[in-house]
Amino acid sequence: MLQEIGSKLSYWAQRNMPDPFLFSILLTFLTLGLAVLLTETSLLSVLNHWSSAFFSSGILSFGMQMCLILVTGFALATSPPIQFLLKKLSSIPKSTGSATVLISAVSIFTGLINWGLAIVVGALLAREVAIQAYKKGIVMHYPILGAAGYMGLAVWHGGWSGSALLAVSQADHSVAEITGVIALESTLFSGLNLIISLLLLAGIPLLLKALVPTDEEKIISVKDVLAEEHFQDRMVGNEPARREGLAGLLDNSFLITFLIVGMAVAATYSYYLENSKLPLNLNWINFLFLFCGLLFHRSPVAYSKAVSEASSACAGIILQFPFYSGIMGLMKGSGLASLFISGLTSASTGPGSFYCLVFLSASLVNLFVPSGGGQWVIQGPIIMEAAQLLNASYERTLLAFCYGDQWTNLFQPFWALALLGITGLRAAHIMGYCIAIMGVGILFFPLALIFLP
Secondary structure, three states: HHHHHHHHHHHHHHHHOOOHHHHHHHHHHHHHHHHHHHOOOOOOHHHHHHHHOOHHHHHHHHHHHHHHHHHHHHHHHHHHHHHHHHHHHHHOOOOHHHHHHHHHHHHHHHHOHHHHHHHHHHHHHHHHHHHHHHHHOOOOHHHHHHHHOOOHHHHHOOOOOOOOHHOOOOOOOHHHHHHHOOOHHHOOOOOHHHHHHHHHHHHHHHHHHHHOOOOHHHHHHHHHOHHHHOOOOOOOOOOOOOOOHHHHHHHHHHHHHHHHHHHHHHHHHHHHHHHHOOOHHHHHHHHHHHHHHHHHHHOHHHHHHHHHHHHHHEEEEEEEHHHHHHHHHHHHHOHHHHHHHHHHHHHOOOHHHHHHHHHHHHHHHHHHOOOOHHHHHHHHHHHHHHHHHOOOOHHHHHHHHHHHHHHHHHOOOOOOOHHHHHHHHOOHHHHHHHHHHHHHHHHHHHHHHHHHO
């Protein structure tokens, strides 16, 4: 039955799922219409809120952070040590089912570490597994392998790069007057989050395996998607050309790499000595991944080439982020976000139902504002004020928000753009399987939030 559901949803998505950029435009139209109809804001004011937020400095800064997460994750994932590991892993699966389990497990594991790394590792592993299988004469359904590579984005906000978790662990966060500082020990490393993360790590691969189509007529091979050039031995690119003389020595100098990485390590250690903790925020994660990638590539020129290859994957973020920024400003300025979320939270009969409604509201708002950090700016103050009134746990409320935000990434194609660019697949290829997994989670998370300790 699950195979039939997955096939039908995949067929529906391929026929009806718009291009991600068009999706952002259609969501802009929908949000604008709802703001005019459901609030007292005039059309002219709504348009002003939209245009004012389109290129706001805060969003541009945050967009740059997102690009850096993607680029540094990509560069790290394409380094020789990670490539070697991925090639070893890619030779293990002998069927679409086993490949789906492996790819999704790796994507989820890396997603709990860093969402940018997860996108790239999942995409590269899906592509390499499919190519290696094709060379061996094993027919695999490429779209579900791509969907498996995207699963890290369904768990990321409960992991080390979770924007809201990192934000509230700092003294100057946006809802500090209500909650105070919420330590990572009570959110990221809480028993609830660890149990849910382990259940997702075990359960999602098994669900995806059950969705693998068995009808040969529905199989889409990697050869049907990728050009011939992708079937060469290397997973990405070629070695950079070596220049002669001093320029060549400097370009490929491991000593220069070693010295600059040493400075980064010393600076991190100095911060730890002064603050008795590491700066767990987006800037530090980008800092960490940049210098790890540089070290793994060994030479400055090799790392520069990896970053150049990665930059094309940012095209979707650069193009669409202003539109989602406009949607965010439109929702916040018109009061539409407050209207949506207040309506859901006011329906709460107690903390248990409140956590469920926070999860559902975060799931809904994520479709309009796919940035987890941007969504927290809008939704965080409202849900935390409601939690205070209901005497609900701030920590569980925060996690409910994170789970809702991450889970509807399986329907919102924005963050799949980089994966689609690497694998050559279209959003319609993978979204049917993602939506099937999402449907199961919509039932799982509310039960977990109510009954798990």
